[in-house]
Amino acid sequence: MTGMARLTCRVNGEEVRAEVPVRRNLLDFLRNDLGLTGSHAGCEHGVCGACTILVDGVTVRGCLMLAVQAEGAEVVTVEGLAESGRSAALAAAFTARNALQCGFCTPGMIASALEYIDGGGGPDRAAIRAHLSGNYCRCTGYQAVVDAVCDVIGGAAK
Amino acid sequence: MTGPATIFDRPNRYIGTAEPRADAARLLQGRGRFVDDIQLPRMVHAAFLRSPHAHARIVSLDVAAARAMPGVAAVWTGAEMAAHVTPWVGVLTHLAGLRSPPQPALAVDVVRWQGEPVAMVVAATRAEAEDAVERIEADYDPLPAAVRMEEALSPDAPVIHPEFGSNLAWERRVETGDMAAAMAQPGVTVVERTFRFGRHTGVTLEPRATVMDYDPAEDRLTMHYSGQAPHMMQVVLSRHLGLPEENIRVISNDVGGSFGIKIHTYGDEIAVGAAARLLRRPVKFVADRMESFMTDIHARDHVVTGRIGVHADGRIAGLEIDDLTGIGPFSMYPRTSAIECNQVLNLTGAPYRMEAYRARGRVVFQNKNMMCQYRAVGHPIAMAVADGLLDEAGRALGMDPVVIRQRNLIADDAYPTTSASGMKLDDLSHQKTLAKLVEVMGYEALRADQAAARARGVHRGIGILSMVEVTNPSPMFYGIGGAPIASQDGATVRLDAGGALHISSSVTEQGQGTNAILAQIAAGVFGVDIGRVKVTTGDTATVPYGGGTWASRGAGIGGEAMLLAAHALKEQVLEVAGVMLQAGVESLDIRAGKIVDEATGAERMGLADLARTVYYRGNELPADLKPELVATRHYRVSDMPFVFTNGAMGAYVEVDTDTGFTKVLGFWAVEDCGRVINPMLVDEQVRGGVVQGIGGALYEECLYDDQGQLLNTTMADYLVPMAAEMPDIVVAHVETPTKTSILGAKGAGEAGTGGAPGAILNAVNDALAPLGASVWQMPITPERVLRALGVVAD
Numbered sequence: 020m021t022g023m024a025r026l027t028c029r030v031n032g033e034e035v036r037a038e039v040p041v042r043r044n045l046l047d048f049l050r051n052d053l054g055l056t057g058s059h060a061g062c063e064h065g066v067c068g069a070c071t072i073l074v075d076g077v078t079v080r081g082c083l084m085l086a087v088q089a090e091g092a093e094v095v096t097v098e099g100l101a102e103s104g105r106s107a108a109l110a111a112a113f114t115a116r117n118a119l120q121c122g123f124c125t126p127g128m129i130a131s132a133l134e135y136i137d138g139g140g141g142p143d144r145a146a147i148r149a150h151l152s153g154n155y156c157r158c159t160g161y162q163a164v165v166d167a168v169c170d171v172i173g174g175a176a177k
Numbered sequence: 178m179t180g181p182a183t184i185f186d187r188p189n190r191y192i193g194t195a196e197p198r199a200d201a202a203r204l205l206q207g208r209g210r211f212v213d214d215i216q217l218p219r220m221v222h223a224a225f226l227r228s229p230h231a232h233a234r235i236v237s238l239d240v241a242a243a244r245a246m247p248g249v250a251a252v253w254t255g256a257e258m259a260a261h262v263t264p265w266v267g268v269l270t271h272l273a274g275l276r277s278p279p280q281p282a283l284a285v286d287v288v289r290w291q292g293e294p295v296a297m298v299v300a301a302t303r304a305e306a307e308d309a310v311e312r313i314e315a316d317y318d319p320l321p322a323a324v325r326m327e328e329a330l331s332p333d334a335p336v337i338h339p340e341f342g343s344n345l346a347w348e349r350r351v352e353t354g355d356m357a358a359a360m361a362q363p364g365v366t367v368v369e370r371t372f373r374f375g376r377h378t379g380v381t382l383e384p385r386a387t388v389m390d391y392d393p394a395e396d397r398l399t400m401h402y403s404g405q406a407p408h409m410m411q412v413v414l415s416r417h418l419g420l421p422e423e424n425i426r427v428i429s430n431d432v433g434g435s436f437g438i439k440i441h442t443y444g445d446e447i448a449v450g451a452a453a454r455l456l457r458r459p460v461k462f463v464a465d466r467m468e469s470f471m472t473d474i475h476a477r478d479h480v481v482t483g484r485i486g487v488h489a490d491g492r493i494a495g496l497e498i499d500d501l502t503g504i505g506p507f508s509m510y511p512r513t514s515a516i517e518c519n520q521v522l523n524l525t526g527a528p529y530r531m532e533a534y535r536a537r538g539r540v541v542f543q544n545k546n547m548m549c550q551y552r553a554v555g556h557p558i559a560m561a562v563a564d565g566l567l568d569e570a571g572r573a574l575g576m577d578p579v580v581i582r583q584r585n586l587i588a589d590d591a592y593p594t595t596s597a598s599g600m601k602l603d604d605l606s607h608q609k610t611l612a613k614l615v616e617v618m619g620y621e622a623l624r625a626d627q628a629a630a631r632a633r634g635v636h637r638g639i640g641i642l643s644m645v646e647v648t649n650p651s652p653m654f655y656g657i658g659g660a661p662i663a664s665q666d667g668a669t670v671r672l673d674a675g676g677a678l679h680i681s682s683s684v685t686e687q688g689q690g691t692n693a694i695l696a697q698i699a700a701g702v703f704g705v706d707i708g709r710v711k712v713t714t715g716d717t718a719t720v721p722y723g724g725g726t727w728a729s730r731g732a733g734i735g736g737e738a739m740l741l742a743a744h745a746l747k748e749q750v751l752e753v754a755g756v757m758l759q760a761g762v763e764s765l766d767i768r769a770g771k772i773v774d775e776a777t778g779a780e781r782m783g784l785a786d787l788a789r790t791v792y793y794r795g796n797e798l799p800a801d802l803k804p805e806l807v808a809t810r811h812y813r814v815s816d817m818p819f820v821f822t823n824g825a826m827g828a829y830v831e832v833d834t835d836t837g838f839t840k841v842l843g844f845w846a847v848e849d850c851g852r853v854i855n856p857m858l859v860d861e862q863v864r865g866g867v868v869q870g871i872g873g874a875l876y877e878e879c880l881y882d883d884q885g886q887l888l889n890t891t892m893a894d895y896l897v898p899m900a901a902e903m904p905d906i907v908v909a910h911v912e913t914p915t916k917t918s919i920l921g922a923k924g925a926g927e928a929g930t931g932g933a934p935g936a937i938l939n940a941v942n943d944a945l946a947p948l949g950a951s952v953w954q955m956p957i958t959p960e961r962v963l964r965a966l967g968v969v970a971d
């Protein structure tokens with residue numbers, strides 16, 4: 020039950036080599052082995068979205084992927100998005116709108132919102148709400164998050 | 178005139194402005210400090226064996242195989258743990274007659290709800306601890322379970338605590354006026370309905386989590402706590418682990434939502450403290466989501482029968498309720514599980530005048546997870562029952578919901594006054610607030626839209642609700658009953674050598690923006706740039722003693738203490754400045770980090786110059802000047818048991834009569850929370866609260882089968898509101914500051930959760946009324962709507 024495997028991947032631009040239990044999920048590996056605690060475990064069931072990260076440019080649930088499945092992959096977490104400046108505009112808008120309260124959902128929200136914006140999504144509130152419906156937030160009621168995403172996209176919200 | 182009362186006589190740079198939160202940057206960069214982020218040297222991890230039965234005798238528990246598993250540091254059964262943790266009893270003396278037996282940290286001999294911890298494993302990793310839990314051999318002899326609260330008091334129900342002779346935990350009655358006479362008056366129309374409120378739970382996105390770190394050299398236990406009341410937790414740990422209070426430090430950094438869920442005493446967390454002490458190393462426990470659903474306190478669970486009698490002109494003659502609520506097998510410690518029912522009795526109908534009020538509440542034990550205080554304790558029940566009945570009475574009279582409320586709301590010039598249930602009320606604005614609601618929601622236009630939709634065969638409904646909210650509690654809430662829960666809070670403000678303020682407070686932050694508003698108050702009252710204010714909360718070793726954040730008290734009580742401390746420090750600093758500048762204190766002021774001439778605003782001295790002189794070159798000061806550049810003040814509400822707020826809410830929904838689905842098209846909330854310190858943060862609190870309320874009204878329910886098995890223990894099965902289903906929510910304010918404090922702030926965090934369910938219920942019934950149908954059960958699921966419509970038969 021505790022078979023180990025070697026893992027080589029890139030996390031936030033740095034090469035990572037590690038020996039990991041094959042049953043460890045990517046989220047636990049990032050949090051516990053690498054100390055990248057920005058990605059959060061809300062359900063470990065693929066539902067809440069608090070663990071959303073980018074793997075090879077695509078948003079995935081870190082809790083639904085085993086660490087060993089990241090072999091050769093490029094992983095970006097909320098820490099990496101902040102360091103590189105990719106999330107800077109969203110972070111400013113989230114702050115201005117108070118689109119976070121406890122902040123536990125926020126790293127996953129940022130990753131999902133960035134996917135929407137980078138995918139060319141427009142300031143359409145219903146579309147933004149639909150896109151963010153894989154990310155639970157128990158504090159904000161979502162409206163401020165939608166406002167923040169609209170602010171970053173610019174243009175009049177529909 | 179001097180003194181803190183003059184603070185609002187002059188322009189204030191921060192109080193009342195939408196300052197962004199300084200904490201946001203950290204959270205947005207993935208640099209939060211949540212409990213599960215903590216990694217300590219030699220830390221081990223706990224997992225629990227939990228009861229699979231609702232009620233059973235533990236025949237045997239064999240942990241030998243578990244102890245031999247890889248990575249395992251220790252295993253404790255309930256009986257073994259009982260040697261290290263004393264049991265607790267969740268009663269308070271002011272809730273006369275409330276009874277609950279001693280509750281052990283882990284079950285001993287008998288399990289009384291599915292999910293109750295039975296044994297604890299501590300191992301090198303959580304995965305290894307779970308592996309070992311699997312190897313514990315437990316043999317149970319199932320006992321008959323008392324599951325449904327409606328049957329818990331019947332003579333043939335299994336009695337969960339035989340020593341009590343029945344499953345009744347508490348009963349209370351309230352009676353004002355002559356109900357029989359009031360209802361029997363000529364022309365009084367009487368309406369009776371039975372309301373059911375399902376169990377739901379908080380679903381904090383960060384589960385319950387704790388790291389306990391014991392240092393045997395100093396006999397000191399540090400609890401890293403995801404919660405709301407650090408000083409209360411210090412006392413609880415001290416009492417039940419047998420350590421001196423001062424040897425316990427409770428630290429609460431970032432908390433991923435709490436809503437009342439994390440304020441209670443959970444046996445598994447206390448057992449983790451015992452384990453850390455016995456193993457002399459740090460132990461972490463983070464509940465997984467299934468454990469959260471099974472063991473985080475549940476909320477609500479009421480059946481209320483309500484009767485209202487109204488005169489032909491809509492005035493309420495009498496209001497009568499009978500509330501039955503199930504709390505699980507124990508009353509939760511130390512706040513008790515009777516407060517919810519107590520609030521229902523206190524608050525039902527509190528916005529309205531009436532000739533007679535009668536209420537009975539019964540709190541019963543049952544073999545389900547424990548029920549206790551969650552955001553807006555008792556409010557959603559009290560508000561939905563009174564306002565649901567009022568709408569039903571209005572329908573009987575053919576009277577518009579707004580009009581019947583206008584007829585009955587306590588007049589804005591009637592305060593101070595007392596509610597029918599005996600609550601002291603002051604500084605409320607129901608009439609003004611309802612008028613504002615009608616305006617912001619565009620009531621007439623919505624009625625027109627509703628009529629047009631009806632003509633198309635689309636069923637839309639408008640729901641209105643007027644409410645009160647209990648905030649800023651005084652010692653009458655818990656302290657009076659013997660709970661180790663402070664009702665006063667403290668604030669310290671310190672001027673440092675560089676001219677910055679370090680402030681600390683005993684209220685805590687769980688995302689509301691507590692730290693931000695404390696900084697706003699300190700900066701505004703003292704006179705520095707907010708960027709130069711650093712805040713510490715949530716550490717019993719460093720902050721003043723106090724109650725923490727619950728019952729919407731952070732801003733009103735913690736904020737007032739901060740105002741008083743900042744003002745006191747300002748006076749102390751000006752006294753020093755007066756000596757240094759050879760000027761009269763009243764001729765000086767502090768603005769934007771500088772000592773200035775009060776009349777002209779001309780700079781006389783920088784704050785850093787003053788502070789450096791005091792700290793580094795005291796030799797330059799006269800020998801008899803004893804400068805104090807730190808001030809601490811405490812505050813409690815002393816002239817009222819609680820400071821009530823009021824609000825009015827409006828919902829517009831569309832009910833699909835084919836599928837039974839209810840869509841919320843719009844929601845409006847008008848709040849009077851007194852002085853608004855930060856409008857952006859208040860509005861977001863209201864919106865988040867409304868969404869939790871909509872969740873309770875439409876989606877959320879902990880479903881048990883007849884055996885007491887919880888059926889929905891994943892986020893996929895238990896529905897919470899998601900972005901796509903929620904409307905934009907319009908928030909507006911009426912500001913009637915409370916006279917109990919200078920700041921004038923009342924609480925705002927729970928109103929949405931307290932009021933939204935009733936507004937949604939009223940809206941759904943408004944939509945269904947032309948079809949001759951109505952629903953009186955929450956959540957209002959599609960199935961319940963279809964049953965009400967007769968589409969689905971019982």
Ligand code: FES
Binds near residue numbers: 063066068
């Ligand atoms: S923790 Fe991965 S989706 Fe919830």
Ligand code: FES
Binds near residue numbers: 120122155157158688
């Ligand atoms: S801010 Fe708390 S869960 Fe989203």
